[in-house]
Amino acid sequence: MNQAEAQEILILGVGNVLLTDEGVGVRVAHELMARYDFPSNVKVMDGGVLGLSLTGVMMEARRVIVVDAVRGGEAPGSVYRFDWDARPEHIQYKDSLHQIDLMETMALLPLLGDPPEVVVIGVEFGDIDNYGLELTPQVEQAVEPLIEQVILELERLGSPAQPAVQPREVTDVFGHTSQDH
Numbered sequence: 001m002n003q004a005e006a007q008e009i010l011i012l013g014v015g016n017v018l019l020t021d022e023g024v025g026v027r028v029a030h031e032l033m034a035r036y037d038f039p040s041n042v043k044v045m046d047g048g049v050l051g052l053s054l055t056g057v058m059m060e061a062r063r064v065i066v067v068d069a070v071r072g073g074e075a076p077g078s079v080y081r082f083d084w085d086a087r088p089e090h091i092q093y094k095d096s097l098h099q100i101d102l103m104e105t106m107a108l109l110p111l112l113g114d115p116p117e118v119v120v121i122g123v124e125f126g127d128i129d130n131y132g133l134e135l136t137p138q139v140e141q142a143v144e145p146l147i148e149q150v151i152l153e154l155e156r157l158g159s160p161a162q163p164a165v166q167p168r169e170v171t172d173v174f175g176h177t178s179q180d181h
Helices: 020-035 051-059 097-112 137-156
Strands: 009-014 042-048 063-070 079-083 117-124
Touching (some): 009 020, 020 042, 020 063, 051 097, 063 137, 117 137
Parallel strands (some): 009 042, 009 063
C-alpha cells in the first residue's frame, strides 16, 4: 500500500495514570513512541482521560487502535483484541469514569459523520481503584504483549512500524521517561 492509498491510523493509549493499572494504555503509547518509528499515516497519542475531547482527533482517522485496561473476566494480565462494534458481551467497559467517557465518545462518533473503525487492544486489570503510579505485576508483564499486538495490528493494516534505530526518551506528565519503567 503506498502512502497515497494508506488510511490515517490513530493509536490511542487511554487511561488514568494515577490509578495503578488504569494507566496501562498511556504507558503502552509512551513505550511505542519511544521504541518505534511509524509510517507518516500513523499517529500515536496519549489520550489520558480526555474522553469526549478525543472526538475530533478520532474522526480525523479512518482506523483507531485503542489500548486500555478492560474487564473481561480472565486473570489479570490477560490480553484481548476485539472490534469495538462487535465487542463480546463479557467485556465490561464501565468500571471507571474515563471508560464511561470513552463509551460516550464512541457513541457520539457516528453522529458526527463517518466514524473510524475501532479495534481495542486491552488487558485485564488487577487494580484500578487504588492510587498508584506503578502497574500491578501481572499488568506490567502484559505491557510487552500489548505492544506486540499493536505492532501486529499495524502490519495487518498495511502500515508496519519499524524499531527505532535509537530509542527516544518520552517524558510523561510526571517527568518520568520511558526508560524509567
